Amino acid sequence: MLLKPASSILTDAVFPRRCPVCGEIVPLGTPGGICAACLPKLDLVKGAVCMKCGRELSDASEKYCSDCRKRPKSFAYGCALCNYDDIMQHAVTRIKYANRREYIAPLAGLFAARCADVIRGMDADCLVPVPIHPERRRRRGFNQAELLAEALGGRLGIPVRTDILFRSRRTEPQKELSPDERIRNLLTAFSAPEGAAAGLDVILVDDIYTTGSTIEACTRVLQRAGAGKVYFLALCIVPEA
Numbered sequence: 001m002l003l004k005p006a007s008s009i010l011t012d013a014v015f016p017r018r019c020p021v022c023g024e025i026v027p028l029g030t031p032g033g034i035c036a037a038c039l040p041k042l043d044l045v046k047g048a049v050c051m052k053c054g055r056e057l058s059d060a061s062e063k064y065c066s067d068c069r070k071r072p073k074s075f076a077y078g079c080a081l082c083n084y085d086d087i088m089q090h091a092v093t094r095i096k097y098a099n100r101r102e103y104i105a106p107l108a109g110l111f112a113a114r115c116a117d118v119i120r121g122m123d124a125d126c127l128v129p130v131p132i133h134p135e136r137r138r139r140r141g142f143n144q145a146e147l148l149a150e151a152l153g154g155r156l157g158i159p160v161r162t163d164i165l166f167r168s169r170r171t172e173p174q175k176e177l178s179p180d181e182r183i184r185n186l187l188t189a190f191s192a193p194e195g196a197a198a199g200l201d202v203i204l205v206d207d208i209y210t211t212g213s214t215i216e217a218c219t220r221v222l223q224r225a226g227a228g229k230v231y232f233l234a235l236c237i238v239p240e241a
């Protein structure tokens with residue numbers, strides 16, 4: 001593994017800073033690495049949020065969103081930076097499929113700044129990125145959740161652990177499955193060595209929280225491996241329908 005300073009110098013040289021919203025190269029010294037004109041276009045999660053998954057509530061008098069009311073979760077709670085809209089869909093797609101990994105640092109910076117209190121309040125031992133299958137990671141060259149976790153961990157002083165949770169099986173697209181079927185399917189896709197998370201409070205990190213099936217399955221796998229409280233951070237979350 002490269003040392004931090006060398007890796008960031010290398011990253012800057014190979015991947016000039018680009019705004020994750022418009023994709024243009026951002027002049028050095030632009031605070032936060034996002035154009036001033038683009039920053040307001042990000043639909044940041046705000047107002048009353050679900051006490052479980054952190055998504056904006058359509059009914060502010062409720063404590064939990066309709067999904068969390070319907071399906072109890074095993075994790076403690078989570079926090080997301082942005083609502084999943086066209087801008088975030090474009091950004092995440094470009095990160096994953098057009099190698100725009102340089103979009104991650106500015107978004108992580110914003111996330112760490114905006115949600116620092118919530119994240120510190122979790123008082124967790126480590127960040128654990130949601131793993132992708134090793135073959136996919138090799139082909140893509142990186143796991144976006146891992147880069148996000150490293151960027152957040154570096155800013156918040158929380159270690160990142162990639163030796164606890166593994167993706168042992170690829171999953172087929174799950175759109176036609178019910179949420180419970182998705183979780184069952186995913187429970188066999190992730191694995192954690194026995195006792196690997198013993199005594200650890202863990203924050204899972206992922207790019208998108210949709211139905212929560214992935215975070216729920218990862219939570220159960222980690223808790224079987226001994227984890228205490230499990231939280232999550234997601235770059236974006238699909239708003240309540």
Ligand SMILES: [Zn+2]
Binds near residue numbers: 020022023024035037
């Ligand atoms: Zn921009």
Ligand SMILES: [Zn+2]
Binds near residue numbers: 052054064065066
């Ligand atoms: Zn919720």
